[in-house]
Amino acid sequence: MAAIDQEKYERVKKQVENEKIWYSHLFIYITVNILLQLFYAGIFDDGEFTQYIPWWVRFTTPFFWGLNVFVHWLYAFKKVRFTNFYNRWEERKIREYMEEEEEDFIRTIRK
Structure with a gap:
């Protein structure tokens, strides 16, 4: 039973870590986009440089980064x-490499 609890704990810990990373991503997104809009x-720059930037540019970064x-x-x-x-791909690759390793091992034993 302890192994199941440990496995569950690891899954929940990874879930919490993923959510924490997302909140960091959201905070950076909001901060950078506020600075960009300013x-x-x-x-x-008192509008010296930004007067030459097309109007639609101010929406591209928030839109695509928002996606x-x-x-x-x-x-x-x-x-x-x-x-x-x-x-599934990872499991398939692991099995494939394990079979290759086993075949190599068998070939070295036969020599």
């Missing part, structure tokens, strides 16, 4: 399982 508004934050949220809070494909 920059685009001309706060830092990334959203996908990260889906992963961190397990709304969508991206890991099934990866886990």
Whole structure:
């Protein structure tokens, strides 16, 4: 029973770590985008440089980075399982390498 509890603890610990990383990502996203919007508004350079930047540029970073934050949220809070494909691929590769190692070992024994 202790092994099951340890396994459950490790899963929950990893889940909490994923959520903590997501909150850090969200904080950085908000902070950087606030600074960018202030920059685009001309706060830092009195509009000398930013007057030449097209209007749509101020929306590209928040939009595309926001999509990334959203996908990260889906992963961190397990709304969508991206890991099934990866886990199956990883297990397949591990089995494949273990079989190769076993074949190499058998070949060296026969020599």
